[in-house]
Amino acid sequence: MARTVEPVLVPAGGGPPAAGGVLAAASAAAPEAAYIECARIAQASASSFYQAFRLLPEERRRGLEALYAFCRVVDDAADESTDGRGALARWHEELARALAGTATHPVAVALGDTVRRFGIAPRHLEEILVGVEMDLACSRYETFDDLRRYCYHVASAVGLATIPILGCRDPRSRAYAEALGIALQLTNILRDLAEDAERGRIYLPLEDLRRFGYRERELLTHTRNAAFRALVAFECVRAREFSRVARASLAAVDRRALAPAEAMRLVYQRLLARIAAHPGRVFGPRISVPRYEKLACAAVAWLRTRGAAA
Numbered sequence: 001m002a003r004t005v006e007p008v009l010v011p012a013g014g015g016p017p018a019a020g021g022v023l024a025a026a027s028a029a030a031p032e033a034a035y036i037e038c039a040r041i042a043q044a045s046a047s048s049f050y051q052a053f054r055l056l057p058e059e060r061r062r063g064l065e066a067l068y069a070f071c072r073v074v075d076d077a078a079d080e081s082t083d084g085r086g087a088l089a090r091w092h093e094e095l096a097r098a099l100a101g102t103a104t105h106p107v108a109v110a111l112g113d114t115v116r117r118f119g120i121a122p123r124h125l126e127e128i129l130v131g132v133e134m135d136l137a138c139s140r141y142e143t144f145d146d147l148r149r150y151c152y153h154v155a156s157a158v159g160l161a162t163i164p165i166l167g168c169r170d171p172r173s174r175a176y177a178e179a180l181g182i183a184l185q186l187t188n189i190l191r192d193l194a195e196d197a198e199r200g201r202i203y204l205p206l207e208d209l210r211r212f213g214y215r216e217r218e219l220l221t222h223t224r225n226a227a228f229r230a231l232v233a234f235e236c237v238r239a240r241e242f243s244r245v246a247r248a249s250l251a252a253v254d255r256r257a258l259a260p261a262e263a264m265r266l267v268y269q270r271l272l273a274r275i276a277a278h279p280g281r282v283f284g285p286r287i288s289v290p291r292y293e294k295l296a297c298a299a300v301a302w303l304r305t306r307g308a309a310a
Contacts, residue, residue, distance in 0.1 A: 034109035035062045038069035041107070045072065056166075056260060063118055063165040064260075066110035070125070071158060073107050074132050084136045088129060095125055118164040127157035139201045144238075147205050148182060156181030159261070166258060170251035176258065179249060180265055183242035187268045190235055190275050193282045194222060204235060222283040232279040239272055259305040266297035 042065040056064065074091050081087040097103040098112030099122050115122065131153025141147040159177030189196070189203040196203060197220045209216065212234065214227040243265055250258060270289050274281070281287055289297075 031109055031113045034106040034113075035066065037106040038062070038065040038110045041065075041069040041072055059117070060165055060167065062110075063114040064162065066107065066114040067120075067158070067161055067165065069107045070111045071128060073105075074129060078132045078136055085133070088133055088136075092126075092129060095122075095129065114165065120161050120164050124157045124161040127153050128161070131155075131157065140206060141203060142206050144205045144207070147203060150203075151182045151185040152178065155185035162261070163254075163258075166254075166260065168251075168254040168257050170253045172249050172251040173254045173258065176246050176249040176251070176254075176261070179242045180246035180261060183239050183246060184264065184268050186235065186239040186242065187272050187275070190232065190239070191271060191282060191287050193219065194284075195286070197222070204231070208234065224280045224283065229279050232282070233276065236272055236276040240269075243269060243272075255305040259301050260298075262305060263294075263298040263301035266301055267294050270297070 039062070045068075074088065077087040077091060078084040094103060094105050094108045095111075098108040099115060101112055101116075103109045103112050111125070114120065115125075131150060134150050134153060138150075141150065156178040159181040160174060163173050163177050193204070200220075202209075202216060202219060204219075206216070208231060209219070212227045212231040214223075214225075214231050218225070218228070246265060250262070267289050270293060271287065274287050274289075
């Protein structure tokens with residue numbers, strides 16, 4: 001997927017700063033400064049996720065910013081390093097230090113503190129790293145089951161790490177997080193078809209391309225035809241279904257806690273609607289949802305999760 005933020009404090013090698021440096025020592029001793037850096041990374045992204053964070057009390061917002069910053073810096077480390085696997089190996093090590101309370105990278109310092117505050121299962125953070133590694137190893141997915149596994153690692157695992165920060169208590173919120181993650185990632189894949197194709201990547205299952213008679217070469221050359229429109233329509237329906245499953249899994253006890261996630265779901269519904277209405281636009285300027293609509297979605301989510309709207 002597209003990388004839109006270039007966090008500072010990540011050295012040219014793509015891994016965390018070497019232990020013992022002035023910055024490393026300062027960040028390890030000052031989690032407050034580490035959280036500030038995470039907030040800077042999240043705010044610089046101007047993403048739908050950051051808009052949703054604003055619904056939260058400060059402590060929970062800071063925890064989500066730490067998690068988001070972790071996802072961003074490991075993504076960028078893999079993309080921007082000449083040795084992506086080596087960069088991610090260093091992040092596996094830094095994650096272990098974060099969990100032990102000995103991290104040196106400011107994002108890892110804040111993440112480790114967040115894990116301890118909210119009881120995040122470490123396996124979900126490791127799953128995120130596995131998802132980034134999948135991008136280094138694979139540029140095609142033969143079946144939807146293959147793609148779903150990727151979506152789980154890069155999106156659902158993030159949701160599963162998020163729900164303790166939000167304060168969820170009902171086990172059904174895990175199903176919500178998993179389904180929503182897949183819905184959001186499928187929408188991202190559709191929005192970024194052209195950008196990914198230019199990098200030689202096709203995330204849509206090859207079995208789907210064959211089903212609708214749309215060839216890889218046509219996607220790589222941005223061909224708009226009836227087969228393309230049918231393919232995109234099919235994938236939009238699939239993404240909507242995962243969004244519907246997420247909505248159906250929203251447990252009453254966690255409705256308020258999941259207001260930020262519901263805001264993101266509504267924003268992505270609007271994004272998906274734009275893609276479905278005009279499939280060819282994915283080959284033009286990046287499709288987005290205006291900020292005022294994101295704010296409106298946040299307001300609707302807040303009202304709905306408090307029973308003030310249908």
